[in-house]
Amino acid sequence: MKVITSIKVQLKPNKNQMTKLFQYANTARFAYNWAMSREQEYCISGGKFISDNDLRKEFTQLKKQKDHHWLNEVSNNVTKQSIKDACNTYKRFFKGQCKYPKFKSKRKSTPSFYQDNIKIKFTETHVKVEGFSSSKKLNKQKLNWIRLAEKDRIPIDCKYTNPRITYDGLHWWISVGIEKEDSTRIPLNEGIGIDLGIKNLAICSNENNYENINKKLTVKKSEKRKRMLQRSIARKYEKNKKKGNYCKTRNIIKSEEEFLKINHRLMNIRQNHLHQTTSKIVKREPSFICIEDLNVNGMMKNRHLSKAVQQQLFYEFRRQLEYKCNWNNIPLIIAERFFPSSKLCSCCGNIKKMLYNPLHNIYKLIRICTDSLVRNLRLWRVLELVSSI
Structure with a gap:
């Protein structure tokens, strides 16, 4: 049996790569919000739900328009996955697994986008991002390779799942899932x-x-x-x-x-x-x-x-x-939250409902004394007022 473990590594992009990363993240946010608005329009008009396959076909037609020609500058897999994410949130909402989905704000949402798990490549020190530069010249191909902050952290030549690039306000990070063999060893030490x-x-x-x-x-x-x-x-x-x-x-x-x-x-x-x-x-x-x-x-x-x-x-x-x-x-x-662990005997398992606390009587005496002092003070003040009259 195999287990998927995720690895998160910091990226060290240059200025040109930084602009490309923000461009990809903003395009992914636009595609997500566009899919959300189309779903809402269809629901208001009386429909139930639009599948992500139909929305992708509609989005390809949107790219051909002059106003949205800038969408072709970004890899097709980024916008496809954003539309799929928007449809998945709606599916989860209909199942009752989450609240009503919201639009991604430019100011509040974390910039992130998806990379194709087949086309992404890792070396000991760099990661290749799809579509930053389509030129075949070696000088321009360097734009696709972003330097990793940690060496030999991500294994090479293995199957990757769900690669995501995110920005936390200071640094860019890449997270990727890797399959590993599950351990069969059963520990036998004391619990x-x-x-x-x-x-x-x-x-x-x-x-x-x-x-x-x-x-x-x-x-x-x-x-x-x-x-x-x-x-x-x-x-x-x-x-x-x-x-x-x-x-x-x-x-x-x-x-x-x-x-x-x-x-x-x-x-x-x-x-x-x-x-x-x-x-x-x-x-x-x-x-x-x-x-x-x-x-x-x-x-x-x-x-x-x-x-x-x-x-x-x-x-x-x-x-x-x-x-x-x-x-x-x-x-x-x-x-369980209300499990009587303090009242349960560790030897026989008997539950003592009225657990005796030796300090309880002392607290009770202190409370009685303080109440009597307050009453006496009140009586003394009343007597003073009466005597003054």
């Missing part, structure tokens, strides 16, 4: 139970604790710098406000780029810590791993703990454990 928290990220039953990375000095300094930049950018926007509209200056663009760098750095630190933690747990080869089903939405409602909960990335921790356990044939058990 591990994991308790997630804020003080520590994870406390395991085998007496291994994994610290909270957000308490490190480097993360705290970066968070402080991030807050300072947010305030300075807001002040600059208010200062350059003209006739009710915000004006973006060159200094604001520089500050926003620096803010993006710090934000990406913080996210990378947290993601790296989660990957290291989950890999350490899985490498111990336990017979099973048990985690709790946390109510993260409910925890986020607490204004004192919401930021700390958000920074811990509990869902990402669970997602990484799920696929890493699947790769290593380790069953992942998710305990």
